[in-house]
Amino acid sequence: MKRATPFLLITPALLVLGLFAVSLFSFIGISFLKQDPGGASFGGPLSLDNYAKAIGSEYVRHVAFQTFMLAVKVTALAILLGFPLAYVLARSPSPLVRNTILFGLVATFLSGGVTRAYAWMLILGNKGVVNSILSGLGLPALPLINNEFAVIVSVLNFAMPFFVLTLFGTLQAIPVSLEHAARNLGASRTRVFLEVTWPLALPGLVAASSLVFAIGLAAFLFPELLGGGKVHVSATSIYQKIQTDYDLPSAAALSVLFLALTFAVFAFFGLVQRSFARRVQKRQQAAPERLPQAQPA
Amino acid sequence: MTGRTLGLQERLHEQTPPPVVAAVPPPMASPAAGCELQVHGLVKRYAGVTAVDGVDLGIPPGKLLTLLGPSGCGKTTILQSIAGFVVPDHGDVRVDGSSVLPIPPERRETAMLFQHYALFPHMTVRDNIAFGLRMRRRAKGDIDRSVQDVLRMLRIEEYAHRFPGQLSGGQKQRVALARAIVTRPKVLLLDEPLGALDQNLREAMQVELRKLQQGLGITSLIVTHDQKEAIALSDYIAVMNRGRIEQIGSPLDIYDRPRNRFVARFTGVENVVPATVLACSGDNSDVRVFDTVVRGVPGASLPAGSAAEIAIRAEALDLCAEGAGLNGTVTFARVLGAYVVYEVLAAGHTMRVSAHRRDGAAFDTGANVKLRFHAEQCALLPAEAA
Amino acid sequence: MSNYTHPYTAGVSVAAGVALFFTVAPVLLILLYAFSPTSYLSFPPTGVTLKWFSNFFANTRFQNALWNSLGIAAIVTPISLAIALPTAVAIVRHEFTGKKLLLGALLSPLLIPGVITGIAFLSFAVSVGIGTGFRAIVLAMICFTLPFSLRPLVANLHGVDHDLEKAARNLGAGPIEAFFRVTLPQLKPGLIAGAVFAFVEAIDNFAITAFLTDVKTSTLPIEAFGYIRDFDDPTVAAMASVLIALSVVLVFLIERVVGLDRFLANR
Numbered sequence: 001m002k003r004a005t006p007f008l009l010i011t012p013a014l015l016v017l018g019l020f021a022v023s024l025f026s027f028i029g030i031s032f033l034k035q036d037p038g039g040a041s042f043g044g045p046l047s048l049d050n051y052a053k054a055i056g057s058e059y060v061r062h063v064a065f066q067t068f069m070l071a072v073k074v075t076a077l078a079i080l081l082g083f084p085l086a087y088v089l090a091r092s093p094s095p096l097v098r099n100t101i102l103f104g105l106v107a108t109f110l111s112g113g114v115t116r117a118y119a120w121m122l123i124l125g126n127k128g129v130v131n132s133i134l135s136g137l138g139l140p141a142l143p144l145i146n147n148e149f150a151v152i153v154s155v156l157n158f159a160m161p162f163f164v165l166t167l168f169g170t171l172q173a174i175p176v177s178l179e180h181a182a183r184n185l186g187a188s189r190t191r192v193f194l195e196v197t198w199p200l201a202l203p204g205l206v207a208a209s210s211l212v213f214a215i216g217l218a219a220f221l222f223p224e225l226l227g228g229g230k231v232h233v234s235a236t237s238i239y240q241k242i243q244t245d246y247d248l249p250s251a252a253a254l255s256v257l258f259l260a261l262t263f264a265v266f267a268f269f270g271l272v273q274r275s276f277a278r279r280v281q282k283r284q285q286a287a288p289e290r291l292p293q294a295q296p297a
Numbered sequence: 298m299t300g301r302t303l304g305l306q307e308r309l310h311e312q313t314p315p316p317v318v319a320a321v322p323p324p325m326a327s328p329a330a331g332c333e334l335q336v337h338g339l340v341k342r343y344a345g346v347t348a349v350d351g352v353d354l355g356i357p358p359g360k361l362l363t364l365l366g367p368s369g370c371g372k373t374t375i376l377q378s379i380a381g382f383v384v385p386d387h388g389d390v391r392v393d394g395s396s397v398l399p400i401p402p403e404r405r406e407t408a409m410l411f412q413h414y415a416l417f418p419h420m421t422v423r424d425n426i427a428f429g430l431r432m433r434r435r436a437k438g439d440i441d442r443s444v445q446d447v448l449r450m451l452r453i454e455e456y457a458h459r460f461p462g463q464l465s466g467g468q469k470q471r472v473a474l475a476r477a478i479v480t481r482p483k484v485l486l487l488d489e490p491l492g493a494l495d496q497n498l499r500e501a502m503q504v505e506l507r508k509l510q511q512g513l514g515i516t517s518l519i520v521t522h523d524q525k526e527a528i529a530l531s532d533y534i535a536v537m538n539r540g541r542i543e544q545i546g547s548p549l550d551i552y553d554r555p556r557n558r559f560v561a562r563f564t565g566v567e568n569v570v571p572a573t574v575l576a577c578s579g580d581n582s583d584v585r586v587f588d589t590v591v592r593g594v595p596g597a598s599l600p601a602g603s604a605a606e607i608a609i610r611a612e613a614l615d616l617c618a619e620g621a622g623l624n625g626t627v628t629f630a631r632v633l634g635a636y637v638v639y640e641v642l643a644a645g646h647t648m649r650v651s652a653h654r655r656d657g658a659a660f661d662t663g664a665n666v667k668l669r670f671h672a673e674q675c676a677l678l679p680a681e682a683a
Numbered sequence: 684m685s686n687y688t689h690p691y692t693a694g695v696s697v698a699a700g701v702a703l704f705f706t707v708a709p710v711l712l713i714l715l716y717a718f719s720p721t722s723y724l725s726f727p728p729t730g731v732t733l734k735w736f737s738n739f740f741a742n743t744r745f746q747n748a749l750w751n752s753l754g755i756a757a758i759v760t761p762i763s764l765a766i767a768l769p770t771a772v773a774i775v776r777h778e779f780t781g782k783k784l785l786l787g788a789l790l791s792p793l794l795i796p797g798v799i800t801g802i803a804f805l806s807f808a809v810s811v812g813i814g815t816g817f818r819a820i821v822l823a824m825i826c827f828t829l830p831f832s833l834r835p836l837v838a839n840l841h842g843v844d845h846d847l848e849k850a851a852r853n854l855g856a857g858p859i860e861a862f863f864r865v866t867l868p869q870l871k872p873g874l875i876a877g878a879v880f881a882f883v884e885a886i887d888n889f890a891i892t893a894f895l896t897d898v899k900t901s902t903l904p905i906e907a908f909g910y911i912r913d914f915d916d917p918t919v920a921a922m923a924s925v926l927i928a929l930s931v932v933l934v935f936l937i938e939r940v941v942g943l944d945r946f947l948a949n950r
Binding site: 016258 | 699706713785793797919
């Protein structure tokens with residue numbers, strides 16, 4: 001009974017995993033088939049044609065690049081905006097400030113994606129909040145929606161709670177006494193950040209960044225609603241292959257390629273994180289104990 | 298309790314013997330002349346609680362003062378105020394006569410040894426020590442030389458390339474100390490410096506720390522709750538309780554002449570018994586205690602007839618099998634290596650007596666004994682509500 | 684004398700303020716718009732009205748979608764937790780080959796973009812005969828919310844002292860009784876975190892659900908998406924406000940029962 005216990009315990013999860021795996025792998029299997037033109041079914045001999053077409057396609061390469069760059073931009077902005085917020089959350093002496101930030105982040109996170117996409121349409125629209133204020137001040141309206149700008153802003157906004165809450169955990173774990181010690185030794189607050197906080201926050205920053213990067217890569221809702229058809233990312237192009245072209249095998253091939261890109265990116269992040277972990281571990285390898293001994297001068 | 302600063306200075310200069318500089322590795326070239334640290338009327342309140350309630354103290358150049366007290370007495374707040382991490386509500390902190398309150402912590406030159414060392418885990422020992430010098434933008438060659446000097450002084454040269462995570466407690470302590478003194482601070486602040494160390498290590502470090510401090514002549518302030526440590530390390534001790542200073546003096550002052558019950562108890566006085574003052578002339582009083590009259594007890598000056606207390610240390614009491622003295626019965630005996638500690642019931646009080654085994658045979662539980670003490674070894678304390 | 688004791692400079696405070704405003708601005712705006720008497724936003728707001736809310740509740744499509752969404756979430760959340768709990772116990776308390784692989788595999792749905800999962804599930808459901816609709820969405824959501832419920836539970840269980848359960852066994856309790864009486868109560872933060880994440884995801888999911896809805900079954904996000912494309916009034920804002928109110932209530936509940944700090948420590 002002892003040996004069997006773990007397997008009994010994980011059986012439900014294995015079933016779920018099995019379901020997920022089967023649907024995913026059968027989908028991958030479809031990528032080797034071909035869509036009947038004009039028809040609703042697919043079949044035919046197994047081939048890599050869909051892949052060849054996708055890789056050869058200028059459009060697909062462009063989409064992959066766009067998707068990647070979107071993720072890069074969102075991640076960079078998340079770090080710029082999110083780090084100060086995470087730091088204030090971790091170090092503010094006022095419980096009111098901390099609770100307000102926490103409340104805002106968690107409430108935003110729980111209020112969902114469609115809600116916020118809609119809100120951005122209201123804010124960035126041609127007759128939206130920003131442009132109303134601008135025209136009220138006599139300034140010309142700005143094209144803030146149906147373009148990459150709106151997508152970046154909305155995806156960034158969606159990712160913020162994830163980023164800040166992940167990073168905040170790491171920052172909290174850095175002992176305040178280290179920052180005090182640095183100030184005590186002559187470092188201004190800026191230098192304390194550069195010399196002590198930033199290096200020690202790096203591992204957590206990488207973790208938070210990889211999370212945001214994943215969200216950026218997989219973005220679907222925001223490019224769809226706010227991109228005005230001009231922002232082509234992997235997720236929307238896959239969706240298009242189905243909704244417009246009714247080509248399931250091609251969509252499957254695109255999906256596999258996209259998954260390959262995603263896993264490559266994560267392998268990279270994983271490598272970076274592991275190298276950090278190894279460095280930290282090396283710094284802690286026990287050296288032989290030595291008690292202080294009375295020494296001749 | 299205010300206006301004590303002047304009196305303090307006078308007393309300090311009268312009673313302290315010149316510092317003994319033990320043989321120590323040669324200090325860094327031309328050590329900075331020690332600075333005088335003064336705290337005037339410091340007050341700090343947090344959310345309705347008064348952490349520091351009007352504290353005055355002064356440390357003459359090159360001397361070491363220990364703030365001794367239980368947790369919550371305000372000693373750490375005073376330390377933080379001197380370092381610049383806390384801004385007091387009232388009062389002043391002065392180094393060599395000028396106030397440091399307008400100066401932010403990074404420019405105060407009040408190097409601190411943190412309770413758990415606060416060594417930067419991502420920097421080597423060498424980089425940790427060099428940190429303060431780098432912040433002061435010293436030339437590289439200058440930095441390397443100073444770091445090497447201090448590594449040698451604290452005998453941690455062979456750990457220079459290691460990371461804090463690879464060091465033992467005692468090694469970390471010395472690195473933290475090196476990091477603090479390499480910048481030639483005006484004042485050295487130590488927050489429970491030896492609390493995290495094992496017993497044997499602690500005593501060795503006490504000696505090292507003291508020799509270093511004296512050799513370099515850095516004005517120092519230690520915060521601790523360990524009275525033995527305070528007595529071993531300091532030129533002066535300030536005993537604190539609930540935000541106020543109860544007594545300032547040399548270690549022997551505090552040890553032999555506690556001013557009130559708190560100081561007596563906190564410095565380990567084992568026996569405090571009620572007494573009545575019969576007569577008083579200057580510092581000496583005749584009292585009634587244990588149903589006998591004892592003459593010439595030093596300590597508080599109180600009018601005749603006052604209720605008072607007498608503090609007697611366990612080692613100041615002698616036990617004999619017969620002869621003059623109070624009648625007592627041994628109720629408990631414990632052998633502690635070189636000493637035996639007894640609990641003796643005499644005149645209605647249970648007294649703690651510690652006797653050196655050299656001084657005669659041990660007594661068993663139940664033995665009838667005679668209890669003796671010298672009046673000069675007691676201290677008269679004002680009576681307080683329980 | 685500037686406030687030099689503050690851990691960060693004024694610049695950092697400003698940057699953080701901007702970041703926070705940026706993060707919560709959409710939510711605040713939605714709330715404002717939901718009560719606006721006009722179908723466009725006006726500054727300053729000209730009045731307060733509840734007509735968009737009644738619009739929302741009167742709309743049959745939205746109501747069907749609302750019931751579907753709530754129903755799906757209500758079914759998926761407990762099932763997801765029920766599967767996640769024994770899995771967490773196996774991962775934290777037992778050793779077996781392939782444990783790391785299993786944990787990675789269980790968390791992988793988070794890495795795969797929703798669109799792909801949605802299409803894959805759709806084609807699978809169709810080929811197997813389940814088709815689209817309520818059942819398909821429930822199945823898909825159970826798969827997808829499992830990592831959400833699993834992570835906080837694993838984190839929570841790591842911090843629970845196993846000795847307590849052993850002490851209960853030592854005093855005569857059987858293994859299952861010991862678990863339910865001693866360990867489970869300590870898993871409250873993890874269970875609540877897992878429940879909240881699973882519930883929110885089940886209600887709010889768009890990418891996967893988009894492929895599994897049909898004429899008979901729609902969910903709230905899908906309906907909202909359609910409405911936004913076709914109409915230009917604050918009805919969706921009213922819907923969103925209801926969801927936001929729900930999330931605010933959830934936050935308060937979490938703070939009361941578990942405490943926000945503990946809740947977040949389990950992420």
